[in-house]
Amino acid sequence: MLLFPTAVPDDLSLPAVAVDRTFGAELVDDARRYERFFYVTWILAQIALLATLWVYARRGAAFTRESSAGPIGTGMLLGMLGLGIAWLVLMPFRIAAHWWERRNDQSDLDYLSWVFADWAVLAAEFVSICIALLIVMGLARWLGERWWLPGAAVFVGIAALFNFVAPYLDYTTDPLRDKALLAAAQRYEGELGLPSIPIRVEKVSADTDQANAYAYGFGPTRRVVFWDTILQEPFSNGEQRVVLAHELAHHSQTHLPEGIGWFALFAVPGAWILMRTTRRRGGMGAPEAIPLALLVVVVFQLVTTPVANTISRRMEAEADWKALQVTRDPKSLEGLMVEFSKTGLGDPDPPVWSQLLLGTHPSLADRVAMARAWAAQSEP
């Protein structure tokens, strides 16, 4: 398949990793205890969310009385109210998660700042759902039940456009000034067949000790962004170079455009299912169908999450492999994973179900195993 090739050898066999010995038994225990809380709150939150949206799907149409707007405006109102209700229902779980993060020194964000950030996210979600409903309902009222195909195409186009222009909208990062890392970037770009890609730094150390980096944009807007936490102790220069190579590999392997391609593959059946399930409520052109549509979208996302996570993990594994190829430093990759576990209290070897539903990256143990497999393969 066009979207499924990978640089990781098909016959690569990952060796077993003794997590207690590699990561330290105490750290593993702490990480498992820390993650277990999130597993429980995640499951409870999903149950609460689905139950709430189910009730809203049955009764939410009553809120059409609260609108003087036309069908699309009323649909926007119902969509926003649905989001708002979901936000309220999930609020206790988010508060609990934030409390847990603070208790385990994973976040320095005070509650007031956290609340403001949460409100800002909600506002952005309200705007997003209004735009989405404007498109879907507009198309549905124009094209009837045939809206789903052009509708999916429009959303794919928006996703591509957003991915492309997002780097231009970035005002929170500064250029990387570490000369050694910049020199390494130049070397890796040459090996990966990439042009010069801007490397930037986002300051997050005031709010968290967790480490992260990401790649975004495509074509001329490609960027790599480091959180400043990863440029500090305890991460070594070698570990920072592995992170850099990993993110550049996302660009060299065109993971972002591939991600949009995958989104298209999900969006088309998703839109079709939405069309079919809302038919009895008058279709997506009718505001009365919006509460049900919200439930359908959430269920669809939940059901497709394991597949989406599998795709994501495959891309991440490929980026790790390419990083090993250009850095030739499996020890640093292994050390990086141990540091990730320490700084983020990530469970090195989480349960299979949690990897299926929540794991966008291979487990830390699997990444260590890949580093060892690469080392074994490269030995003369």
Add this chain to the structure above:
Amino acid sequence: MRDGDLARSRLTVFFRLILAIPHFVWLTLWGIAAFVVAFILWLAVLIEGKAPENLHDFVAGYVRYATHVASYVLLAANPYPGFRGAPGYAIDVEIDPPVRQGRWAGFFRLILALPALLLASALGGGFSSGSPGQSSSVSWSSGGGEHAAWFAVSAGGAASAAAFLAWFAILARGSAPRGLRDLTAFAIGYGAQAGGYLLLLTPRYPTSDPRFAQPYADLPEHPVRIVVTDDLERPRLTVFFRVFLAIPHLVWLMLWSVAAFFAAIAAWFFGLAAGRIPQPLHRFLAAYVRYATHVIAFLYVVGRRFPGFTGRAGAYGIDVEIDPPTNQSRWTMLFRLILALPALILGGALGGVAIVVGFLGWWYALVRGRMPEGLRNLGTSCLRYSAQTYAYLGLLTDRYPYAAPVLEGRPEPIPDPEPVVIIGDAF
């Protein structure tokens, strides 16, 4: 209000603030004493459930005196007030004798009064106090012979903006504009009620309903009118998320404002050439004014329902009627932006009042599931002025916005208005 005369002495108006200095000094001294006595009143209410009459009269006298001073300073009245706060001044408040009050409401009076004080502050009339005459109501007299009280503590707000504008108008014309005077009097009246409540002169909560201003304040026929068909119910869910629900409208309003700006410029050129603006431009700008009113009404909880995006006439519970285009004076069109400046200043101050209305209304509606009628009507009145201002600025009419906080027009003013008893409703 027992003085309907709008004539003002230019000389005393020019030096008004300086002339009031002795009153400010005396008001401060009396105020210190009044607050000490008010504390004793508070203890008396907690113990006896009722304020002693002599202490009540002392505080009421202070409030009445403060009313006189504020009316004089804010140009709502012309005669130099006396220093004893005796009844009979041109703008006066009537304060009823003491009645029994709830001890809990008395104990928490300072906290309970905060919303009213916030609104009084936005209105700029300070706060005032009246006491019960019958059935423990606060009375604000518009006839002769009654006494009243008022206590000003705030220098900002709508009344101050109105006084600032009235100062220039009086120096130019020798008389106060009726709308500005009525707005100031209304603010002073609300402040009097808020002060009366705070200082335990009455257990009745102040009302901000502009309908109570109508017996003395008149709304002349105007080409831009507010129409209220909304109810007072407010579903809590739509109230809680009100600001967020308004986001798409605010985005759309911003985009529409850009188009309206250029349309207004085009209307200006057409108007100067033809003496009236073309029907399509009038329709477009009228829809914009209506839409802006709908959106702000929704945002400030003055309106119940989620508005439409087109500004269609009659589509919303708080709507604006705008008459068709008529011939306008080219001179007033030429200088429209400059002429609109005073209205924009007052509109800004009333916008502050509307924000406070929205803030208080949001909390109230969240708890009670409905909007207080007085607060809703005050917000509607602010929106009416705003709509008239933008209609004037956008050349939809050459009639100047009318400042008095009234909602429904009446062609002729009442020559000898009767006293009005204000019965407390929340806000």
